[in-house]
Amino acid sequence: MNSDIKKELEKRILVIDGAMGTTIQQYKLEEKDYRGKRFSEWPKDLKGNNDLLSITQPQIIKAIHKEYLKAGADIIETNTFSATTVAMADYGMESLAYELNYESAKIAKEAVAEFKKEFPEFADVPKYVAGAFGPTNRTLSLSPNVNDPGFRAITFDELVEAYAEQAKGLIEGGSDILLVETIFDTLNAKAALFAIQNVCKEKNIKMPVMVSGTITDASGRTLSGQTTEAFLNSISHVDLLSVGLNCALGAKDMRPYLEELSDKAPFFVSAYPNAGLPNQFGEYDQDAHAMGHEVEEFLKAGFLNIVGGCCGTTPSHIKRIAEIAKVSKPRKKPAPDTLMHLSGLEPVTLRPESNFMNVGERTNVTGSKKFLRLIKEGNYEEALSIAKDQVDGGAQVIDVNMDEGMLDSEAAMTKFLNLIASEPDISRVPIMIDSSKWSVIEAGLKCVQGKAIVNSISMKEGEEKFIEQAKKLNNTALLLL
Numbered sequence: 114m115n116s117d118i119k120k121e122l123e124k125r126i127l128v129i130d131g132a133m134g135t136t137i138q139q140y141k142l143e144e145k146d147y148r149g150k151r152f153s154e155w156p157k158d159l160k161g162n163n164d165l166l167s168i169t170q171p172q173i174i175k176a177i178h179k180e181y182l183k184a185g186a187d188i189i190e191t192n193t194f195s196a197t198t199v200a201m202a203d204y205g206m207e208s209l210a211y212e213l214n215y216e217s218a219k220i221a222k223e224a225v226a227e228f229k230k231e232f233p234e235f236a237d238v239p240k241y242v243a244g245a246f247g248p249t250n251r252t253l254s255l256s257p258n259v260n261d262p263g264f265r266a267i268t269f270d271e272l273v274e275a276y277a278e279q280a281k282g283l284i285e286g287g288s289d290i291l292l293v294e295t296i297f298d299t300l301n302a303k304a305a306l307f308a309i310q311n312v313c314k315e316k317n318i319k320m321p322v323m324v325s326g327t328i329t330d331a332s333g334r335t336l337s338g339q340t341t342e343a344f345l346n347s348i349s350h351v352d353l354l355s356v357g358l359n360c361a362l363g364a365k366d367m368r369p370y371l372e373e374l375s376d377k378a379p380f381f382v383s384a385y386p387n388a389g390l391p392n393q394f395g396e397y398d399q400d401a402h403a404m405g406h407e408v409e410e411f412l413k414a415g416f417l418n419i420v421g422g423c424c425g426t427t428p429s430h431i432k433r434i435a436e437i438a439k440v441s442k443p444r445k446k447p448a449p450d451t452l453m454h455l456s457g458l459e460p461v462t463l464r465p466e467s468n469f470m471n472v473g474e475r476t477n478v479t480g481s482k483k484f485l486r487l488i489k490e491g492n493y494e495e496a497l498s499i500a501k502d503q504v505d506g507g508a509q510v511i512d513v514n515m516d517e518g519m520l521d522s523e524a525a526m527t528k529f530l531n532l533i534a535s536e537p538d539i540s541r542v543p544i545m546i547d548s549s550k551w552s553v554i555e556a557g558l559k560c561v562q563g564k565a566i567v568n569s570i571s572m573k574e575g576e577e578k579f580i581e582q583a584k585k586l587n588n589t590a591l592l593l594l
């Protein structure tokens with residue numbers, strides 16, 4: 114079942130289901146329903162912990178999956194948007210993370226099996242379970258404290274660990290696809306993708322992976338500040354099944370960004386917008402008919418391979434969208450190019466006609482005495498102003514080097530790059546992480562959401578070691594000097 118989804122996507126547009134949360138609301142569940150028998154004594158409020166319903170009210174979750182399958186969904190998402198140790202900490206339920214993912218995938222698989230039994234005419238039509246990874250409530254590229262822009266509430270490694278546990282549960286529960294969705298911060302998504310790669314490698318399996326970002330408003334950027342193309346460049350190191358957008362915007366407002374992805378992405382393209390924009394009460398009013406018109410417009414334009422709905426959408430929305438998808442042609446992928454695509458908050462493409470790339474070299478402790486002094490003194494504010502001057506002066510990439518015997522280079526690299534991330538005037542350009550030490554390069558890569566360049570890797574530890582390390586860094590362009 115896993116391997117045939119690419120073939121299916123060549124033939125037709127696949128439909129992904131609608132919102133789980135909106136549909137759960139219609140059941141008007143109370144605190145006691147969320148708790149069930151097992152958590153009746155739990156010390157924290159549990160109402161609103163929708164993922165928990167996979168354990169306490171599995172029949173409801175399964176019924177919703179079946180509603181969407183009946184409406185015409187080809188892909189149903191597991192009820193696991195917040196099922197990581199990180200997001201479950203709000204309820205003190207970190208220890209349930211694996212079980213939530215495993216059970217949710219299992220319920221979705223059962224829903225597919227029961228649906229096929231009830232509707233034998235669909236016995237041979239493939240239906241897929243997508244194990245869903247949400248963004249969590251902590252971001253790697255942003256500080257929750259305005260007075261301390263270099264602070265992070267979580268580390269890359271902690272997030273990788275949480276996502277790896279989620280990946281295990283989703284895979285072992287039977288997911289056919291993995292879906293990293295509602296991406297506010299591309300660095301969080303990179304942590305999820307890295308965790309997925311590690312788990313698949315450990316299990317010696319291949320899983321189709323979908324990625325879906327979220328453009329938060331009319332500025333056309335993610336919450337962490339990236340444009341659509343910059344986001345695409347950041348995640349293109351993985352051999353994805355699809356890339357797309359979901360949530361935050363209605364179909365109409367999502368259109369320009371989908372057109373851009375459709376033009377540029379070397380993968381299949383997906384979209385599952387909200388049912389319009391929320392009203393003053395935070396509810397979604399756009400009905401299936403109205404949403405259908407907006408979706409029809411870009412399906413007819415040939416932008417998509419996978420389509421569905423996010424917040425506010427119900428089985429009736431999905432039914433209408435499925436009817437339109439059925440009579441629309443799937444998007445054809447553009448021919449892949451071999452250009453070097455980089456990104457900070459904005460994309461940079463190195464083209465043959467551009468003879469050189471202007472790299473700012475002043476934020477390099479081995480090249481600038483002033484920069485070295487500032488870092489040694491801990492004067493990061495002034496050190497940042499050097500980076501800003503470089504970008505203002507036309508640098509297309511900034512080189513950051515902390516290789517100095519007297520410095521804790523890993524710590525200095527981490528601190529400086531985290532500070533750069535909170536300065537959009539600097540972080541709009543890609544970063545060149547410059548070090549002869551793998552540990553410093555890795556520390557740096559864990560701080561950049563864009564697609565970076567790694568500079569100055571030496572092969573003095575031998576070719577084998579080099580190849581092994583280079584494989585770990587596959588989300589970067591390598592520059593050998």
Ligand SMILES: [Zn+2]
Nearest residue numbers: 360361423424
């Ligand atoms: Zn949504």
